[in-house]
Amino acid sequence: MLGHIARRLGHQMSNGLKGMNLPHVLTKETHRHLQSPFDTICPVSMMSLWPFSGKPQDFSQPNSSWSPEMVRLYEHYNALCDAENENGEKKRGPWRKLPSYDRTIKYATGGVHLSKLVQAKARLFTRCIEEEGAAFEYVAFLNKVEKTCVCVFQAGHLLEGAPGHLHGGAIATMIDTVTGTLAGYLSGPVMTAYLNTNYRSPVPLGSVLLIHCALDRIEGKKIFVNCKVTSSDESKLHTEAAALFVSINIGPLFGTQS
Numbered sequence: 001m002l003g004h005i006a007r008r009l010g011h012q013m014s015n016g017l018k019g020m021n022l023p024h025v026l027t028k029e030t031h032r033h034l035q036s037p038f039d040t041i042c043p044v045s046m047m048s049l050w051p052f053s054g055k056p057q058d059f060s061q062p063n064s065s066w067s068p069e070m071v072r073l074y075e076h077y078n079a080l081c082d083a084e085n086e087n088g089e090k091k092r093g094p095w096r097k098l099p100s101y102d103r104t105i106k107y108a109t110g111g112v113h114l115s116k117l118v119q120a121k122a123r124l125f126t127r128c129i130e131e132e133g134a135a136f137e138y139v140a141f142l143n144k145v146e147k148t149c150v151c152v153f154q155a156g157h158l159l160e161g162a163p164g165h166l167h168g169g170a171i172a173t174m175i176d177t178v179t180g181t182l183a184g185y186l187s188g189p190v191m192t193a194y195l196n197t198n199y200r201s202p203v204p205l206g207s208v209l210l211i212h213c214a215l216d217r218i219e220g221k222k223i224f225v226n227c228k229v230t231s232s233d234e235s236k237l238h239t240e241a242a243a244l245f246v247s248i249n250i251g252p253l254f255g256t257q258s
């Protein structure tokens with residue numbers, strides 16, 4: 001049953017991770033397995049018997065833990081999401097603010113419901129600490145034209161490595177997250193094959209950083225992405241990385257080989 005859902009979800013995700021309608025994923029056979037009142041399942045927006053909330057929280061919205069520098073950079077990139085044409089009219093710019101949920105599965109329409117069925121307690125590592133400002137505060141913006149992604153990241157006090165400084169694993173985690181997000185948006189579901197990281201200068205805990213990622217090239221199912229982590233004014237290079245992602249069929253993630 002989950003294999004069937006996974007195949008459908010994978011297909012939807014690789015077609016741009018949008019527009020998936022849960023009733024199309026949950027076949028009659030699936031309904032029988034779920035042994036629930038879904039025989040008369042209807043579009044999510046019309047559902048009254050479904051016991052779960054339908055709207056995932058976007059964790060990349062400003063909160064009171066964000067420093068003035070974090071807010072300034074957020075507003076700077078947010079402004080790039082709107083542009084003006086020659087007549088001064090507002091139109092969409094090349095940048096998009098990416099929502100960030102506590103499970104990747106919630107990116108697909110209807111995925112919020114599926115996330116209650118598959119490993120319900122699972123959480124995205126970077127969104128698993130609830131105290132605002134304690135760990136990973138970040139917001140990412142995607143430029144699909146340039147095939148780049150930029151993330152504004154504020155490193156909280158629970159991410160200490162060397163005393164007073166950010167843990168290298170936390171830096172790698174954020175690089176994996178942002179490069180993986182770019183690869184995922186360009187190619188659908190992916191997994192990290194390698195992440196080669198060079199730490200050039202230590203990051204004081206509490207810093208606001210910029211994580212710039214760019215597509216290097218795509219070769220078949222391989223997506224190569226490079227990344228630089230700098231201080232918020234871009235004057236200091238902290239970390240460089242090169243990552244390889246491989247497009248996957250998400251069936252195995254749901255416990256099936258297909």
Ligand SMILES: CCCCC/C=C\C/C=C\C/C=C\C/C=C\CCCC(=O)SCCNC(=O)CCNC(=O)[C@H](O)C(C)(C)COP(=O)(O)OP(=O)(O)OC[C@H]1O[C@@H](n2cnc3c(N)ncnc32)[C@H](O)[C@@H]1OP(=O)(O)O
Nearest residue numbers: 104176177180181184185188189190191192193194222246
């Ligand atoms: C779950 C759905 C995801 C959807 C994402 C979509 C959108 C994203 C949106 C938001 C995302 C939000 C947050 C993202 C957050 C984090 C992202 C983190 C991702 C991870 O943190 S994920 C965990 C760590 N990751 C693993 O746990 C992988 C373990 N591993 C494997 O699962 C396999 O190993 C795999 C799948 C990598 C490949 O397996 P495979 O069977 O599909 O492919 P195969 O082996 O045939 O390789 C095909 C070609 O890649 C070359 N190749 C492979 N590996 C290589 C290597 N290491 N070095 C150099 N080249 C390599 C081969 O040489 C061949 O090249 P060629 O075609 O030229 O011969």
